[in-house]
Amino acid sequence: MNADSLPHPSPQGMTIYHWRHGLLLLAPTLVLERTTTPLCATLRLACNKPYTINVAGEEIETWASLVAPRVERRKVIAIDSHVALFYFPIEWPEYRDLQARISGRDWLNFEADQFTEVIDVLRPAFSEQLEPDTVIRVARQAVEAMTGARIPAPQPVDARIDALRRRLDETPLNEVNVEQLARDVGLSAARTRTLFKQQIGTTIQHYARWAAIWKAIKGWSTDRTLTEVAIDAGFYDLAHADHTFIEMFGIAPSLVVDQRFVTIVPCQTRPDTDPGLSS
Template sequence: MSVAGPRIHTYLWDRCFLLQGHEYELDRRHNPYHRPSATLLVAHEGSFELGINGEPPREYEAVLLPVNIQRDWITSHGRPFTIADAGVSSQAYLRLAPYLSPGQPRVLAPALRDRLRGLLARHDPGVLDVEAAVLLFGAAVDACCDPPRPPLRREPRILRVMEQIERLPLDQLSHEDLSQEAQLSASRLRALFQRHVGCTISQYMRWVAGSKAAEMWREGSSFTDIALAAGFYDLAHADRVMNEIFGMNPTVMTDPRLYQLHFRR
């Protein structure tokens, strides 16, 4: 795995993030990863190269990726690039879900691409504060949700399970307890969760724990303390999960030569 380019700015809040850089590259061809999120990728000019689902990389200008698509390779060819990522538990994801193409990227039409580029052109990558990043993210989601469609609605029992996973550390969660919370058999819960959320319960549990760990970084705690508080068994377990959900390990994510993390307070 390699990340290239000058410092990349990543703004994080409420299970969403906005990533911007003057150039960007992520190579996971030998270890692909999947995210429980909808992801918008936009080249500010020209095109970028994207490899997904083990297929040969293709050139895109603006694309919307669905939940859990296999991500292998991204390079912006040394040009400015933006990623807007809406996790499956976010309100932004519920709005974007009706516009996704399951298992395949949705190539955005030229008019929408140009609208997004117009929004991005107002801000040089790396000069935003977090609130401005949140507003830019919201404007990009608004642009993608045109014409309006009803947002995704989830089954109440699935929402209770998601809330339980949010409340507890990873090591205090069990499929048996979650089945009891939903008052469903384990097999029925697994099927419903996959249909309503787009990922397995286990993957969602790991994603929430990893997201909690990322949020704890802003407090300045050691990664050992963060890993234990989020419910990971040890540092190796935390490292594997962060690689799985963010496409890179914590050492890379927190390297100030590569990434600058900005958290909403």
């Protein structure tokens, strides 16, 4: 079986749960045969039978593997594996132990029994939708299973940085102006950049790209065209949105928004919520 013979990389359908700090994709079968180097760390966990992955030039059969950001993935063949694919932006503070765990390595292999509790939660999810709180909880369990440590409690964020973060959530990507945003919250641009990176865990521009992706994902679940939604989110055009999405996740957005095969579930209940694994 190869990607060319399938109507979609997940012909039996997939469900994608997303929140600001990560993404979970569930698919009974998943076949990806294109080279990607996503910016997220990715955990693939089989709930039924092992899958094959080619990573950094090495092909392995496994129940669970964590691949570091920017490491080349050439192929994933997970036929009837009932695979859970977690995307973790490990620069965020809540993932610091996971970042240390994968540091200096391209990938890590795990035994399935290390994720027994996680798999028990996920197995029913291939036939019924999970609640958002359950998704956040199982993502937390997956991280803690890999690190052997509790995810640290969230640290207080400077009110000015929190205000800036919320502005970024609402500002189209092409309208983000760090100097103006800094003035709006009463800081210099240099101080704003430093505090934001220290407290949020990523740069302002990188956060803005994430925020634009979330806005686009929400829009793509409607009847609007991909181009309309991409431009509203602040991308220059559809190609810009495609490039950013593939860079983040290694998957073309046209596959994600194909409603014949894909169900998208946001894991926040109110616009002002900020779900994270440490919250």
